[in-house]
Amino acid sequence: xxxxxxxxxDIEFEEAARVGQIIAIRTKVNRAFKTSMEVGIKVTVQDVLxxxxxxxxxxxxxxxxxxxxxxxxxxxPVQLLSAEDHLEHSLAFERRRIRLGYVQVFQKLMxxxxxxxxxxEKDAVSTEHTHVxxxxxxxxxxxxxxxxTFGGQIMAWMQTVASISASRLCRSHPLLKAVNxxxxxxxxxxxxxxxxxxxxxxxxxxxVEVGVRVEAYNCEEWIKDQPRHINSAFLIFNALNDKGExxxxxxxxxxxxxxxxxxxxxxxRRRIRLTRKCILSAKGDKPSDAWETSNQAYLSYSNIAxxxxxxxxxxxxxTKTLDNVIPFEFSMLGFRPVKIWTHEEGAxxxxxxxxxxxxxxxxxxxxxxxxxxxxxxxxxFLEPYTVAVRSVTLRAVPPRPEFCRSEILCxxxxxxxxxxxxxxVCYFNQVTSGVMPYLAANLTGSxxxxxxxxxxxxxxxxxxxxxx
Ligand SMILES: CCCC(=O)SCCNC(=O)CCNC(=O)[C@H](O)C(C)(C)COP(=O)(O)OP(=O)(O)OC[C@H]1O[C@@H](n2cnc3c(N)ncnc32)[C@H](O)[C@@H]1OP(=O)(O)O
Numbered sequence: 001x002x003x004x005x006x007x008x009x010d011i012e013f014e015e016a017a018r019v020g021q022i023i024a025i026r027t028k029v030n031r032a033f034k035t036s037m038e039v040g041i042k043v044t045v046q047d048v049l050x051x052x053x054x055x056x057x058x059x060x061x062x063x064x065x066x067x068x069x070x071x072x073x074x075x076x077p078v079q080l081l082s083a084e085d086h087l088e089h090s091l092a093f094e095r096r097r098i099r100l101g102y103v104q105v106f107q108k109l110m111x112x113x114x115x116x117x118x119x120x121e122k123d124a125v126s127t128e129h130t131h132v133x134x135x136x137x138x139x140x141x142x143x144x145x146x147x148x149t150f151g152g153q154i155m156a157w158m159q160t161v162a163s164i165s166a167s168r169l170c171r172s173h174p175l176l177k178a179v180n181x182x183x184x185x186x187x188x189x190x191x192x193x194x195x196x197x198x199x200x201x202x203x204x205x206x207x208v209e210v211g212v213r214v215e216a217y218n219c220e221e222w223i224k225d226q227p228r229h230i231n232s233a234f235l236i237f238n239a240l241n242d243k244g245e246x247x248x249x250x251x252x253x254x255x256x257x258x259x260x261x262x263x264x265x266x267x268x269r270r271r272i273r274l275t276r277k278c279i280l281s282a283k284g285d286k287p288s289d290a291w292e293t294s295n296q297a298y299l300s301y302s303n304i305a306x307x308x309x310x311x312x313x314x315x316x317x318x319t320k321t322l323d324n325v326i327p328f329e330f331s332m333l334g335f336r337p338v339k340i341w342t343h344e345e346g347a348x349x350x351x352x353x354x355x356x357x358x359x360x361x362x363x364x365x366x367x368x369x370x371x372x373x374x375x376x377x378x379x380x381f382l383e384p385y386t387v388a389v390r391s392v393t394l395r396a397v398p399p400r401p402e403f404c405r406s407e408i409l410c411x412x413x414x415x416x417x418x419x420x421x422x423x424x425v426c427y428f429n430q431v432t433s434g435v436m437p438y439l440a441a442n443l444t445g446s447x448x449x450x451x452x453x454x455x456x457x458x459x460x461x462x463x464x465x466x467x468x
Pocket of ligand 1: 062099152
């Protein structure tokens, strides 16, 4: 059946596609939720002379199935055939959490920005002359076979007005760099008139944000002047000189109450976009990210993405198996095998501890995700963790000489259900300098601290479960 575009996540254009180059667009449904599904889109450009292929953009769109005659339809889950399908399927769930939580994060940042109202730039210019409006009539080539205007067509029209708006400020041809996450609030159809209203919201050193509001009218609504607000999007442009260097944009000053809101909105969106970019593109060992409510969702996404990728990597080797060697104090547990696996990739070493536990997976999940309980089975943890398995920096808890702080880069649990009353718990850890001594002592046989901790973990889970 046909589908409508519900929303588009942030789109960043990494590379320009030029006349004469070959564009490849690859798309795949990553996950079906209830009535909506996430589609991953990868656009690459190939140079015909050199064959060099570059990524233009990787984006995610959400579509909703629309049965003929209205109503809702529940989608079947997608079949996962490869490791990549499994990975994207888990990550799609996290991306959905981010997109559905976006409005809340944005509103929180807006509340904060309302407290800091200062516009003291001397040379700042007004944005009033950047207002651009155009009207388009939706014709059959602009729509699908049900007469719904294509989301991509609406985006193309938005880009035209937005780039004219941006050019009024930079006096050159602006280059579209990014489009902020947006939602199609309501449909438009063949025969509708679409009015696009663009205005510059704010400028940053080398970029400008233009907001575009789209209103739809059928004939009756046009006569009565009753528009339907179907979409608002925010486009970010750069401007280049003849040498390809970025041009600076003049600072702007908001003059009306509405423009103050738009001015702050652009700052909040930029903060979210940059945070997302920093967190999602972070590579290698680096100091932990600072935690803020505005980046919570992205931190959580990047933790889960990194852990899911680590768990899915081929090449895990069993280093040790502990099966019938159960110390006396644990003998009441019976036979519980523990396996220690390692994974090497270049200079990166990771380990996995696999434990058979006689508790249902949802119980193990809830007990292990409560980090205030971790001290009960892991004596290496002196402070309870309450947010994430990857370290974050908290301004409220600065470094103290009496504590040696070890960073956790990528660590966590995977819990596989083994029927209704038991599960396999795997603990992963991408080794950092703080963890290295424990692993080294364990691998050389001089310590059994990992096995002991694993057995404590099993005991803790099973005892807590028996109390439930
Ligand atoms: C072939 C191309 C055709 C096109 O490009 S169509 C052109 C552009 N798009 C449109 O005209 C769509 C206009 N919008 C609409 O019709 C409605 O807003 C739309 C998308 C059907 C949603 O209707 P609602 O009444 O909001 O329904 P609902 O609250 O029950 O949500 C339905 C499913 O959509 C999801 N959703 C809502 N807002 C979202 C967002 N911002 N990002 C991602 N997903 C979102 C929502 O979670 C729900 O999904 P699920 O059922 O839980 O799987």
